Amino acid sequence: EDWKDRGAAVSMRKEVDAEGRTVIKSVKKGVRDFSFGRVLGEGSYSTVYLATDRQTLREYAVKVLEKKHIIKEKKIKYVNIEKNTLNRLTEHPGIVRLYYTFQDEASLYYVLDLCNGGELLGVLKKTGTFDVECTRFYGAQILDAIAYMHSRGVIHRDLKPENVLLDDQMHVKITDFGTAKLLPDPRDPRPPPEDASGPNGAHDDNRTASFVGTAEYVSPELLTDKSAGKPSDLWAFGCIIYQLLVGRPPFKAATEYLTFQKIVGLEYEFPAGFPPAARDLVERCLVLDPNRRLTVEHIKNHEFFDGQQFGKELWRIKAPRLR
């Protein structure tokens, strides 16, 4: 099996050499460099632990994947997609950063940014709904992160409030890139790693034979043409904005099939009192034809985000109190 540690991060360490000179050496981190604490959460194929770097005392979230289980469940491809994608997205505060990867006989380890604030979904469930100010702030941070990942040739394909984590400042960190699609990187002449282009590997040119994502947020073009591109993430963004203001996603039914029917029929409603500027934004994101949907730049300039900062400044703003 391919467990190659392509692109694994290393840390720099100061050492004194035999002649007494200080030299900077790069050292690869391993399991023994961390002390493991409590379990932060569990996924279908992983357990996430709080862990501390013994040397720097910095805290991380370490995702541990059992090799046997991944092989048995045929998830090797997804594990590699997640790592390759995260290794491409290391320069944005709104995306969970992968610092190191390593392995032992039984497991793979991903050392990630610690997100103490939990999932945006959990926070939303506590408050029920967000007011316009909170929706604008979290919407702006999510959009800024989407803009960055798209600029680096990554389509997330499974954006939803569960995959938006929050750090100790209650700022956004997007996670779960296991079903992402890697386009050729505009800043990297090498082709994307093989098997990293989607569930169908190298043959997946803008098409995916199988459904990826979560029923409520899946775009109509994925259901009708089995294709997903940058606009698919902006469909999900429209669903998230609606959900923050209303407390539930726009398309929701008893079964996946019925949810899909609502999506392709654009069957959803705004409750009374839904803010008009937000309504206009959502209506322009939830457009069936992906080519007629708002782009990231359109959304940044939409009146709902009037006066909103994007870029570096946005990540220095104090998060609004949740209401």
Ligand code: ATP
């Ligand atoms: P599944 O694989 O079933 O879809 P998942 O994608 O949530 O689940 P993981 O990414 O392994 O699986 O995460 C498991 C849980 O650990 C999450 O629900 C989340 O609460 C927690 N978690 C994941 N990453 C972090 C992180 N960087 N910081 C803090 N907690 C995290």
